[in-house]
Amino acid sequence: MIENPNLDRIDRLLVRALQQDARIPMRELAEMVGVAASTCSERIRRLRSRGLITGFHADVDLASLGRPVQALVFAQIRPLTRALISKFHDEALAMPEVMAVFVLAGGDDFLLHVSVGDVTHLHSFLVDKLSSRKEVVQFRSSVIFSHGQKRALEDLTPYAR
Incomplete structure (x- = not known):
């Protein structure tokens, strides 16, 4: 269960981008949302630990x-x-x-x-x-x-x- 569903602008941008392409390179993702790669990585880790991001997968034909x-x-x-x-x-x-x-x-x-x-x-x-x-x-x-x-x-x- 998500402990706090509120997302700031950066979190929303991260989640939206990862939903589109979970394999996007960290550097590119950080650039898209306007933060350092280390900040981006830490935010994704927090989103996963909070239960908002539950996993990553590959679509199969x-x-x-x-x-x-x-x-x-x-x-x-x-x-x-x-x-x-x-x-x-x-x-x-x-x-x-x-x-x-x-x-x-x-x-x-x-x-x-x-x-x-x-x-x-x-x-x-x-x-x-x-x-x-x-x-x-x-x-x-x-x-x-x-x-x-x-x-x-x-x-x-x-x-x-």
């Missing part, structure tokens, strides 16, 4: 890895207990086809983002790995034709409470 088919799978489980929610979450996330797991409120309990090689593999995943689980009482899937994703939040001001 799933089709290049032989996983061009993506789908969203909505699932309901029963009995709906905290222990079962936690167990299903962890076990679903451990499945190689699953890219992300969301615990939901409303009609569905989970949303799984899956990536597979073809629709036959998607069908096998749904039938063999999902419907065979005794806690899964219902699921539905939607194939993703395309999707967009923001690379950076434009406004880094926290919402008023």
